[in-house]
Amino acid sequence: MATIDLRTEIKEFLSSRRARITPERAGLPAYGGNRRVKGLRREEVALLAGVSVDYYVRMERGSLAGASDGVLDAVASALHLDEAERDHLFHLARQSRAPGGARRRRAAVTVRPALGQVLDALTDAPAWICNGRYDVLAMNHLARALYSPALADPRRPANTARFVYLNPEAETFFVDYDRIAGDVAAKLRLEAGRNPHDEELVALIGELATSSELFRQRWASRDVRLHRSGRKRVHHPVVGRLDLDVESMDLPADPGLILNVYTAPADTATADGLTLLASWAANQESLATESRALG
Template sequence: MAMTDLRTEIKEFLSSRRARITPEQAGLPAYGGNRRVKGLRREEVALLAGVSVDYYVRMERGSLTGASDGVLNAVATALHLDEAERDHLFQLARQSRTPGSPRRRRPTATVRPALQQVLAAITDAPAWICNGHYDVLATNHLARALYSPMLANPRRPTNTARFVYLEPEAAQTFFVDYDRVASDVAAKLRMEAGRDPHDEELIALVGELSTRSDLFRQRWASQDVRLHRSGRKRLHHPVVGRLDLDVESMDLPTDPGLILNVYTAPAGTTTADGLALLASWAASQEKPATETRALG
């Protein structure tokens, strides 16, 4: 089984967050430099969170069943959790309060025709829709051109996580910041696992990546979590070269679990010129197929 049981997940997450904070960072006296634990002690976290030591020890052993939102917020503050980590802690607590559920397969995600039309209407920017597993479910013509190195693999649906970890040479060439991308992909998958640890397809994906990639196992073991956020993506396209793109990632409220990603560049920049060149190249690639159908 790729993902550990919930109690182990809670234990490893809390202990890993505790280990990264020094007493100085928490505003506590260190009482000398000869400490036997990395980071804070459990009793120090309990002090900062305003709970008893026994209570926090039970939490870190994997029992969040009775933890109130107030206690969870206090622990999150004591451990200096960021927004994604705080959300992950609350998701783990919700799972603790829910009776054990069997693995379940999610219905195959489909993209509504109206959303396909939205993608097609975005003509000057690469745009695509994925799910929390990193399955690429729909693209516009520019996104197909941009991600042609990843889409070259005939397996469908195309999956960004598989490309990053199972085709590392191609991915390292394509992603300028490969190391950061690899960390983010694993962290976002772990975030998804916290939301639904019984998702059969996600369990299978994490198992496949864990079996076939040493790097994934290392990044997965870090317990890091990330939210899908806007930012910058630096790519090296085999046809148009370096592209420094602004990324907007948006959850689709009417289609839970689906994420719309749009890549843009400021007008007049080298990357904007590169996107125009990419559009021209994409059109040239699609034209022969159109002509072939017409001749047939």
């Protein structure tokens, strides 16, 4: 499969969001105690969104091409979609409207030299750039040291989604492994809505689904999530536990690229750990330089 089936994606996303909303949560009366559907009925969503039942049924069957932004907003409100879910719905609609030749937008795989300079200027914080597929495109020295277990895979570009789901070390490396695994699947699904014709993305999703039962479970949830700030707790094999504050930022001049920067407050165990990590990284680079010279 070289593309995401948009109609199926739309159908399953909308039906899964409808199934989680009870009439009480939507502010509707729940007549009788023996409802045959989980969550709202289609006619109830149509009522809340102010569209005809037939129109909403067509939408949930995968037809968003004719839906206006106003209708999409109304459906998003009726289904209590959060920001990421709303974005996903609009991405699916835009892809449905686009002519076949205009849909394809591949996630970038190269980084401008100026961005590499930005990474290198961040000497006290691990920083790296990825695309929506989680391909590692550029790293500073501290990020390479931090993610050394993920970089052990010889395939390039390295891919942290592959590390999370296919490398057993990830369960030890990430303190909050279950949350990280859910985040990765949810962000990949959001990217699939943006770029359903990205062959490398589809191939990655297929590889993960074939090789990981956990990924299949997370993918089946239909959840989506944005790259944002947060906390990442890792157990590095050399320096131990690091509790890092994460900022993930889209790069407007380079659509599809994301800058990730990890920091820690001063005078904390994690700040000391980053200093130790920098020392270890410098020692590793020195050993590698000596080895090349001897070779």
